[in-house]
Amino acid sequence: MFKSNFKHSFSLLHVDYVKLYQNWNYNNVISPYYRLYYIDEGKGYISDNYGRLTLEPGNLYLIPSFTICNLNCDDYLSQYFIQFFEESPDGISLFNNHRRAMKIPAEEIDIALIKKLLKSNPGRGINRSENPEVYEKEAFYKEYLSLNNKMKTHLIFENQGTLILLISKFLRLTSFKIDDTKSISSKILDTMSYVQINLSKNITVAQLAQRVNQNQDYFSKQFLSHTGHRPLNYIHEKKIERAQYLIATTNKSFLEIALNTGFSNLPHFSKIFKKTIGITPGEYRKNTHF
16 A cells, blocks of 8 residues: 655745735845735736746745745736744755745635635735735744634545645746655654754764664765755754744844854854855845845
8 A cells, every 4th residue: 555755844934915015125035934916917026046936816926934035016916825934853845955935826726725825814915015025024924824713624634635736836846746745754753853843952973872872873864865964064953944033023132043043142043044045144134024
């Protein structure tokens, strides 16, 4: 019998239909969640490090989490939009190696699914501002995500299924395979989950190896073989991804964020942040204020 290892799940944040004008003009937008658009009228643009996509009627657009991009409209644009979080036990995104804005033609079934999602989830618009600097705050995320806990079971499954169906269209543009995690040993998967849950702690490779009763060198080779990442690099990437979220959504100081992500001091945090992202924490925060 076929056994699927597909463990990704998605949590609805917002869904709405909006009309946008020239004031929809934001640069260096970085969000910890996905954005999915269906355009029915007008024209706008998404640009990232890979180029510029025109937002035009009849198409679906997906912006994976932590993808830096610019959003703008020269005149008028109306869109259905969905924003949602991705969750996986190992913390690896479906689009981990394809963080870029994507565009595909919309089919009738896609449009119907989006409209059904909107109808089934009233009051899930942003309702505060069109400016990400205003609405992208952790307190607001928690407020909207708390609504998911009050949903009836059938609607939770319905929302999950709708998001998976829409995302599946874009997976054709990537090299993702559902078999990719089949050969990963349980000890490696357990380690990845442990790192994700304990990002606020000072995690060492020696500790991770000891947890699974393996020699450190052997553990490191196995981790690299199964994941393509050295254990220390994986730890740093996950910590810095969490730091990106905190910088973009809170007003915490860099020292607070460093301590919240398990770094013992600010210089070490800043060094690893720049090595991982390519810019300093200060430059990153500046880029998230529009």
